[in-house]
Each structure stands twice: as C-alpha cells, then as structure tokens.
Amino acid sequence: MNAMEEKAKEVVRGVCSLDCPDQCGLLLHKEAGRIVKVEGDPAHPITQGAICNKVRHMAERLYDPARLRYPLKRTGKKGDGAFERISWEEAIETIVSKWKTLIATEGAESILPYSFYGNMGRIGAEGMDRRFFHRLGASRLEYTICEAAGTAGYHYTMGGSYGTSPEDTVHAKLIVMWGINAVSTNLHQIVLAEKARKNGARIVAIDVHRNRTAKWADWFIPVRPGTDAALALGLMHILFEEGMTDESFLQTYTVGHEKLREHVKSYDPAFVSSVTGVPVEDIYELARLYGRTTPSFIRIGNGIQHHDNGGMCVRTIACLPALTGQWMHRGGGAIKGNGSYLEFNKAALQRPQLRKQPARFINMNLLGNALLELDPPIRSLYVYNSNPAVVAPHAGKVRQGLMREDLFTVVHDLFLTETARYADLVLPATSSFENHDIYRSYWHHYVQLQLPAIEPYGESKSNPEVFRLLAQGMGFEEEALRDSNEDMIRQALNNPANPNLEGITYERLREEQYVRANVRPLFPGKLPTPSGKIELYSKAMELKGLPPLPTYTPLPTDEDKDLPFQFIPAPNHNFLNSTFSHHAKHVRLEGEPKLYMHTEDAASLGIQSGERVRVRNSRGSCELTASVGDDVLPGTVVSQGLWADEEGSSRLVNALTPDRVADMGGGAVFFSGRVQVEKLENAG
Numbered sequence: 001m002n003a004m005e006e007k008a009k010e011v012v013r014g015v016c017s018l019d020c021p022d023q024c025g026l027l028l029h030k031e032a033g034r035i036v037k038v039e040g041d042p043a044h045p046i047t048q049g050a051i052c053n054k055v056r057h058m059a060e061r062l063y064d065p066a067r068l069r070y071p072l073k074r075t076g077k078k079g080d081g082a083f084e085r086i087s088w089e090e091a092i093e094t095i096v097s098k099w100k101t102l103i104a105t106e107g108a109e110s111i112l113p114y115s116f117y118g119n120m121g122r123i124g125a126e127g128m129d130r131r132f133f134h135r136l137g138a139s140r141l142e143y144t145i146c147e148a149a150g151t152a153g154y155h156y157t158m159g160g161s162y163g164t165s166p167e168d169t170v171h172a173k174l175i176v177m178w179g180i181n182a183v184s185t186n187l188h189q190i191v192l193a194e195k196a197r198k199n200g201a202r203i204v205a206i207d208v209h210r211n212r213t214a215k216w217a218d219w220f221i222p223v224r225p226g227t228d229a230a231l232a233l234g235l236m237h238i239l240f241e242e243g244m245t246d247e248s249f250l251q252t253y254t255v256g257h258e259k260l261r262e263h264v265k266s267y268d269p270a271f272v273s274s275v276t277g278v279p280v281e282d283i284y285e286l287a288r289l290y291g292r293t294t295p296s297f298i299r300i301g302n303g304i305q306h307h308d309n310g311g312m313c314v315r316t317i318a319c320l321p322a323l324t325g326q327w328m329h330r331g332g333g334a335i336k337g338n339g340s341y342l343e344f345n346k347a348a349l350q351r352p353q354l355r356k357q358p359a360r361f362i363n364m365n366l367l368g369n370a371l372l373e374l375d376p377p378i379r380s381l382y383v384y385n386s387n388p389a390v391v392a393p394h395a396g397k398v399r400q401g402l403m404r405e406d407l408f409t410v411v412h413d414l415f416l417t418e419t420a421r422y423a424d425l426v427l428p429a430t431s432s433f434e435n436h437d438i439y440r441s442y443w444h445h446y447v448q449l450q451l452p453a454i455e456p457y458g459e460s461k462s463n464p465e466v467f468r469l470l471a472q473g474m475g476f477e478e479e480a481l482r483d484s485n486e487d488m489i490r491q492a493l494n495n496p497a498n499p500n501l502e503g504i505t506y507e508r509l510r511e512e513q514y515v516r517a518n519v520r521p522l523f524p525g526k527l528p529t530p531s532g533k534i535e536l537y538s539k540a541m542e543l544k545g546l547p548p549l550p551t552y553t554p555l556p557t558d559e560d561k562d563l564p565f566q567f568i569p570a571p572n573h574n575f576l577n578s579t580f581s582h583h584a585k586h587v588r589l590e591g592e593p594k595l596y597m598h599t600e601d602a603a604s605l606g607i608q609s610g611e612r613v614r615v616r617n618s619r620g621s622c623e624l625t626a627s628v629g630d631d632v633l634p635g636t637v638v639s640q641g642l643w644a645d646e647e648g649s650s651r652l653v654n655a656l657t658p659d660r661v662a663d664m665g666g667g668a669v670f671f672s673g674r675v676q677v678e679k680l681e682n683a684g
C-alpha cells in the first residue's frame with residue numbers, strides 16, 4: 001500500500017441509528033471515501049465495542065445495488081414497482097403543485113405525514129419534518145405504534161420514563177426479564193446481566209415464548225398472553241400477606257399502598273394460576289425470590305404492552321419495585337425506558353407555533369381506516385423513516401388504502417420498500433452516516449453526535465434537506481424552516497426544563513462524543529407525578545375512567561373470539577422491524593418464518609414440525625412453517641420477524657393483527673389477535 005492509499009484510510013466515529021435501546025457507539029472504517037467496515041467503539045462507556053450481528057454487515061447495506069440513487073416516478077400500477085428516473089426539481093415541483101392544489105380545494109388536512117424511527121436521529125425524525133408539516137397545516141400523526149401504551153402506564157405510576165441506570169444493574173442479585181427478548185433486542189442489558197450473574201445474580205424470564213432470552217435465563221416462567229398483570233397482582237398478594245414489603249418506603253414514597261393492600265387480597269395464587277397458567281408453587285417461589293432479594297431489577301419489555309390491556313399491564317409491573325423498596329438500592333428498580341432523563345427541547349426542535357390553526361390527529365395504528373374511511377378523506381400521504389405496508393397492523397386494509405388511485409403517495413427511503421412500491425413518487429434517502437444529527441438513547445444516559453462520515457449516495461438527500469426544499473417550493477418564508485442541522489441540534493440541547501442536560505453542548509459532543517446526562521438517583525426525591533410520589537393509586541387514571549389501582553382485565557374478544565389460538569407475531573433476531581428483511585445475509589441467518597406451536601395443539605391438527613401452515617383470521621392470512629414443541633403453552637402460537645414480501649405466498653404476519661387501540665396511549669395491540677392454524681395441503 002502506498003502512502004496515498006494509506007492516507008485515504010481513516011476511522012471515524014459513528015452512532016447506530018436504528019430503533020434499538022442500546023444506541024451503540026461505532027467506529028466507521030473508511031477507504032477512498034467509502035465505509036468498508038463497521039465496528040463497535042470500545043470507548044463507548046456502555047456499549048464498549050460490542051455490536052450486534054445485524055449492524056456488523058451495515059457496510060453492505062450502504063452500498064447494496066438495490067439502494068435508491070435517484071428520485072423515481074411511477075409508470076405502472078400501484079404496487080407493481082415500475083418506476084422511471086426523474087430529477088429532484090421535477091420531484092419537488094410535482095409534490096408542491098399537487099399539495100398547493102389540495103390545500104386550495106380540500107384543505108391542508110387532506111395531507112397526512114406518516115413516519116417513525118427508522119433512523120433515530122432527532123433532527124431527521126422529529127425536527128425539520130415536524131416544523132414543515134406544522135407550517136403546512138397537515139393532519140397530525142399520533143406516534144403510537146411502538147411503546148405508547150406501556151409508556152402511558154409507566155408514566156401514571158412513575159411520572160415519566162425514569163428508571164434504573166443500566167450501568168447499575170450489574171449490582172442486582174435478581175434480574176427479571178419481563179416480556180422482553182433482550183438477547184435479540186437489548187444486547188448490552190444482557191452483557192450487564194451476565195456480569196451480575198457472575199456476582200451471584202439469578203435471572204428469571206417471564207414470557208409467552210421460550211425465546212433466546214428465556215433459554216439464556218436461569219428460570220423461564222411461561223405465561224398465557226395478556227395475563228401478566230394478574231401474575232404481578234398475585235406476587236403483590238403474597239408480598240403483603242407474608243410481610244415482605246418495605247413499609248417505610250411505602251409510607252414515604254408512595255400513595256395508595258393501603259388501598260392496594262386491600263385490593264390485591266382478591267388476587268389469590270389459585271385464581272392467578274388459573275388465569276396465567278403459572279403453577280401456584282411457582283407463583284409462591286417467584287414472590288419469595290422477589291420479596292427476599294435486594295437489589296432486584298425488572299427489565300420491562302415491549303411485548304407485554306402490545307396488548308389491549310398493555311398500558312395497565314406495564315403500570316402494574318411498574319408498582320412492584322415500590323413494594324419492596326427496591327428504588328433505594330443501587331441496581332434495584334426497573335427499566336421500562338429511560339427517555340425522559342434525556343428529553344430535548346421539543347418545542348424548540350419542532351416549533352408547534354408554526355401551525356396556524358388546529359388540525360385533526362390520526363392514530364398511526366389506524367392507518368388503514370384513515371386511508372379508507374376518513375371523512376374528509378386523506379388525499380396525500382408522505383411516508384419517511386417507516387415501512388407501513390409491512391409494519392402497520394391490519395396490513396390488508398393499509399395496502400387497500402395505498403392502492404387508492406386518488407391517493408397521492410410520496411415515499412422517502414433508502415430502498416424501494418413494500419410501501420414505496422405503492423408510491424407515485426419515490427425519493428432516495430441518505431443513510432444516517434451521511435447525515436449530521438443528534439442521538440439520545442431510550443435506555444442508557446448518553447447523548448451522541450453523528451457528523452457526516454461519507455458523501456451522500458447517488459442523488460440521495462436527508463429528511464431535513466428534503467423538507468427545506470419543500471418549504472422553499474411552497475414559498476414558506478419562516479426562518480425556522482431554513483435552520484441548519486447544527487442550528488437545530490443547538491436548539492434541541494438548550495432545554496432549561498431538563499436539568500439533566502445542563503452542560504451538554506454541541507462543542508462538548510464534538511469533543512467528547514459520548515456525553516452522559518447528569519442523572520441522579522430517583523430516591524430520595526420527588527417524582528413528576530401529581531403527588532410527587534409513586535402512584536400505586538392514581539387519581540389521574542380515575543379521572544380518565546381507568547381503574548385507579550393496578551388491575552387485571554382479560555383481553556377483549558372480537559369477531560375472532562372462537563378461533564383457538566392467541567397469535568404473537570414478535571420481532572426476530574436478525575432483522576430490525578422490517579429493516580434487513582431484504583438482505584440475503586440476514587435472511588440466511590434467520591432461516592425461514594416459523595410458527596411455534598405446542599405439541600398437543602399440533603397433534604390435534606395433524607401438523608408436524610417443518611410442515612407449511614396457513615394462519616388465518618377474519619382480517620387475513622399468512623403462510624409459515626410449523627415448529628412444534630414445548631416452547632409455547634397450548635393455545636399460544638408465536639412467529640418472529642417482519643418478513644419481506646415474497647412472490648407467490650404471503651408471509652405478512654400483520655395481515656392478521658388487529659387495528660384496535662390499547663387501553664392507554666392509543667397503543668398498538670399486535671399481540672392480541674386470535675387465529676386458526678391449518679396444514680397448508682388441507683387449506684384449499
């Protein structure tokens with residue numbers, strides 16, 4: 001290698017932009033202007049150089065021949081995927097003239113932005129986009145697809161997304177992974193738990209599926225879907241009954257403990273066992289283990305809250321650490337999410353005052369309804385950072401909506417996703433390594449910066465760039481629509497309402513890369529709940545017509561109530577939601593989409609492992625490969641992964657998922673659907 005080539009080699013810092021709690025620090029190895037290798041950065045205080053297998057192959061995704069280089073215009077039928085290249089000028093001009101006409105004839109509310117966190121960079125995911133759509137006056141999207149129900153439930157109890165500091169969890173002596181498949185979805189929590197295990201900690205997994213995390217745990221407790229609140233109430237029953245509660249903590253830092261003590265008397269272990277499927281002895285054993293171990297830590301996952309009763313379920317589990325005073329012990333407590341510690345200045349970032357008049361809110365979990373039934377109708381949909389044709393519930397309805405000839409759809413993405421195939425215009429997006437953005441984890445306490453590490457791929461543009469162009473095209477004059485990314489990063493960091501961010505500046509981030517928020521222990525202290533305490537009894541919930549005390553509510557039954565199985569279509573190990581589902585390496589590692597079912601259920605249907613099955617209900621059907629055994633309880637079937645569309649068969653699990661909303665926060669209920677399973681030969 002000559003000196004010139006050597007000089008062209010360089011290693012720069014990066015952030016993993018994916019929607020994953022770990023938010024790893026990365027080292028991007030560059031050669032001749034291209035990223036050739038992605039590694040973990042050992043200097044990141046929490047992730048310490050370890051990254052998952054998904055992202056180790058990121059360089060291949062960046063230069064995948066299928067990556068979009070130019071704007072495209074549809075030439076075939078919606079969904080066919082036939083497009084021709086156009087210029088950016090034509091793309092922007094087409095959108096602007098269409099939207100100007102729509103605003104003049106039907107009003108700006110006929111335009112709906114649809115996005116999520118395909119890239120967690122805050123400027124791209126909730127910065128210039130929000131400013132632009134406020135100014136435009138578009139309908140407002142409610143961002144409910146991921147953690148909304150559980151977050152609402154946790155906030156009623158704790159006042160915000162405040163939990164244990166992840167680095168402290170190495171001190172825990174009991175770790176409960178509750179409805180989280182952390183081996184796949186929160187790798188570094190597993191690394192920390194392994195350290196705790198070496199120091200004598202016991203690890204329990206409570207799940208509906210013997211997934212990778214359940215196999216790794218010391219004790220796996222299988223439960224029936226949607227019954228975890230009953231289990232938690234059963235544990236409380238025993239904690240109070242056997243005097244394992246911390247009375248001084250309850251007195252000082254909680255409200256409603258007397259009412260709760262009375263209330264949980266009705267959740268006796270025999271009843272709880274009949275609901276959850278957990279044997280009475282195991283309920284006692286778990287309660288005594290939890291009641292007698294300090295510090296104990298609960299990692300509350302997303303799985304339990306993707307149910308009709310998900311908000312209440314998370315709230316109920318979130319009450320447990322208070323009963324034994326775990327918040328007073330380093331490493332004790334719980335994490336549902338830690339996002340509130342790092343809350344940026346949302347108003348400065350998003351500028352809601354740019355909106356001139358109120359507009360309707362549309363829950364993203366009801367996208368199918370919004371496109372098919374809303375009056376006045378949605379006439380234009382602008383999608384970025386998300387792939388709703390695959391990830392949204394009741395996908396059949398969503399796709400039917402996307403087929404509407406009179407719907408003007410624009411999709412901005414790095415790839416021609418399933419959603420993009422329905423678009424009138426497709427815009428090529430830069431990858432996060434081509435962008436200038438700021439990141440904050442929803443699990444650990446570090447803020448990170450991404451500087452553009454490489455040139456934009458082809459003619460691709462970042463989200464903020466496109467919105468600046470659209471604002472210009474629309475003739476919007478406001479300064480806020482011209483701010484640079486650096487301006488917006490500075491504005492986001494300047495948040496007097498959040499003292500944890502004090503001293504975190506753009507300059508410091510450039511200098512230090514990993515800057516920790518000034519997080520102090522929650523107790524002794526005052527929570528941002530109405531009472532300032534942990535609300536075991538919540539007046540705020542009562543006012544909303546919700547049960548004020550933690551309560552178990554059975555999953556509602558719908559038109560599928562007579563179907564025999566509860567269907568849990570969860571994420572998988574090698575994809576991130578639908579991201580990577582098109583990449584051969586990730587698909588090969590994952591194998592094929594399976595349906596895990598219990599031996600007894602399979603036998604009664606004449607199904608054996610490896611056989612193709614059709615899963616169906618009133619909403620739709622999909623085809624998977626049976627995996628028979630005791631990884632799930634009878635009556636539960638589980639699949640993993642949001643698989644790419646395939647010619648000739650449907651692997652679209654969301655064809656079956658209900659588009660109801662959960663008990664709180666307008667959350668999604670992906671895991672509350674019921675289904676029938678048939679051997680494919682017999683299915684007709």
Ligand SMILES: Nc1nc2c(c(=O)[nH]1)N[C@H]1C(S)=C(S)[C@@H](COP(=O)(O)OP(=O)(O)OC[C@H]3O[C@@H](n4cnc5c(=O)[nH]c(N)nc54)[C@H](O)[C@@H]3O)O[C@H]1N2
Pocket residue numbers: 019020021146147178179180181182184185186206207208209211223224225226227228300301302303304307568570571572573574575576577578638671
């Ligand atoms: N590899 C990988 N990592 C990811 C993702 C991915 O797709 N793949 N997605 C990212 C995103 S956006 C998110 S939100 C997180 C989600 O990651 P997690 O917080 O782990 O949540 P899920 O994977 O949705 O569900 C976790 C487990 O809940 C179980 N479950 C379902 N219903 C119930 C129930 O009623 N009770 C109990 N006890 N368990 C139940 C399922 O078996 C599932 O394995 O992961 C992030 N990280």
Ligand SMILES: Nc1nc2c(c(=O)[nH]1)N[C@H]1C(S)=C(S)[C@@H](COP(=O)(O)OP(=O)(O)OC[C@H]3O[C@@H](n4cnc5c(=O)[nH]c(N)nc54)[C@H](O)[C@@H]3O)O[C@H]1N2
Pocket residue numbers: 019115116117118119124145146147302383384385386387388391392412413414415417429430431432462463569570571576577578579642653654657670
């Ligand atoms: N059945 C079932 N469905 C689920 C879930 C489940 O567990 N089961 N999980 C749900 C959850 S928790 C979530 S969070 C959602 C996630 O759903 P989505 O947010 O839709 O996640 P992805 O499928 O990863 O799609 C992200 C898209 O954004 C694109 N993208 C990445 N970076 C950028 C960028 O900078 N600009 C633009 N314009 N595009 C970019 C990617 O290429 C990708 O196509 O899925 C939900 N759907």
Ligand code: SF4
Pocket residue numbers: 016017018020021022023024051052053054055187576
């Ligand atoms: S997906 Fe998660 S674990 Fe993997 S590199 Fe990104 S942040 Fe780290």
Ligand SMILES: [Mo]
Pocket residue numbers: 019145146147
């Ligand atoms: Mo999510």
